[in-house]
Amino acid sequence: MSTKSQVLTLLMKQAPAFISGEEMAQELSLSRTAIWKAINELKKEGHLITSSRNKGYSYDKSDVLSIEGIRLTLEPTAPDLSITVLNASESTMKDAKLAAINGEPNNTLIVADIQEAPKGRFGRPFFSKAGSGIYMSMLLRPNQNFEEMAQYTVIMAVAIARAMDTLVKVKTEIKWVNDIYINGKKVCGILSEAMSDVESGQISNVIIGMGINFSLKQNEFPKDLREKATSLFPENEPTITRNELIGAIWNQFYAILNRLPEQGFLEEYRQKSFVLGKTVSFTQAGVDYKGIATAINDHGELVVQLHDKTEKVLSSGEISLSKINPTV
Known part of the structure; x- marks a missing residue:
């Protein structure tokens, strides 16, 4: 772990309490100069850190995407994720596919602050803005049959809906197959793709990607999307961070996976569907x-x-x- 990462993790764990530079140096076995340099780097990246001559440093909640921020929200029951956070990506789905080819491990998560060429199902483009969304893809290596592929997409939809309902206090609905809606407008799209092993006939890799409109204001959407799309916080300031939502989503996802072959999530998926009966x-x-x-x-x-x-x-x-x- 880099010096900057160690300092950020310690500050986040201590927040909102102050911790002196000397205490940080002793706990991390680093010099005071190294601590000072790391804090300045973090401030340049947008992290809100209050400095006090008498008290030391305090981390203020900010919405900068970070590996450290995501890790601190993950529950012990979640696996040890291999996480990469990018300032920008052409497509996190492409990044995850490349990770699969390069032999990256199971549970590899790639998160980007903005996608420069985002695509949904059937190659449809969607709107993306830096600092206002969550764009991420997960590489899984399940070694399962193709018949079980649909479970992953359904589980992902339920996990996202649960996380949003719990953290943001909204009432989500699911449009078959995996679009998440709030008040009749799309807030999240999910895309799942599988890579197979020709000899075994099994799925060697599954990549689950999603784009979530987090804090994009309603008037910032292109005019042709304002009546169709929304975000979790279309008018007011966010009450949670993107790191917190990302962690909650994967906590819910793995909680369902850990209970398989239970099928309770399917009934939850059906209950949230606004397609049935129409x-x-x-x-x-x-x-x-x-x-x-x-x-x-x-x-x-x-x-x-x-x-x-x-x-x-x-x-x-x-x-x-x-x-x-x-x-x-």
Whole structure:
């Protein structure tokens, strides 16, 4: 761990109490000069650190993304994550794919302050602004069959919804397959991709990525998105940090994984769905269909009853709902 990282971790643990430079030097076995240099570097990065001639230093809560800030929010039941925090990324999904190719370990998390070329499902672009969102991707190495792939995307949606509901006191809903909505507007999109081992027929890597609108003000969205998208804090100042939300999301994710094969999360997913019971339009194999969404099965697939009473089972990888209307 670098000197700067050691100093930041200690300051965060002590916050909001003050700690003197001498105490920090003794605890970390560093010189006072090294402490002073690290604190100045942290201040330049945007961390809010109060200096007092008599008391020492105190860390004030700030919304700078950091490995240290994320780690301090993780519960003991979560695995030891390998975390990278970037100032900017073309795409954290691409970064995670490269990490997989380079042999990075299971539970590798890549977080960026901004994505310069973000893409969602089917390559759709979405809006990104520095300091106002969370853009991250996780590399998992599950060695499971393709039939189990859908569990990860459903688990991720439930984990994000739980974290937002708990920390921000909002009421989230899930649009099949994995968009998180608040008050009828999209606040988060999730994308999952798998890489397979040809010989074993198993999934060797799963990458789960997401873009979360955290503190983007409603009038900052492009005009064509203002009626469709929102953020967790569209008007007021955030009551939590992005580090805290990131940690809470992965705490919830691993809490569900640790309880598998329990399927309670599926019922939670169904209860939060605002698609069930509504009329949906979609295209499958080049043919347009319209019907009522009647169920989400144990594989996370959407079951739609067409007007002729036949059923279509929609897979998240091949279908996008083009329209959702209340059932008349």
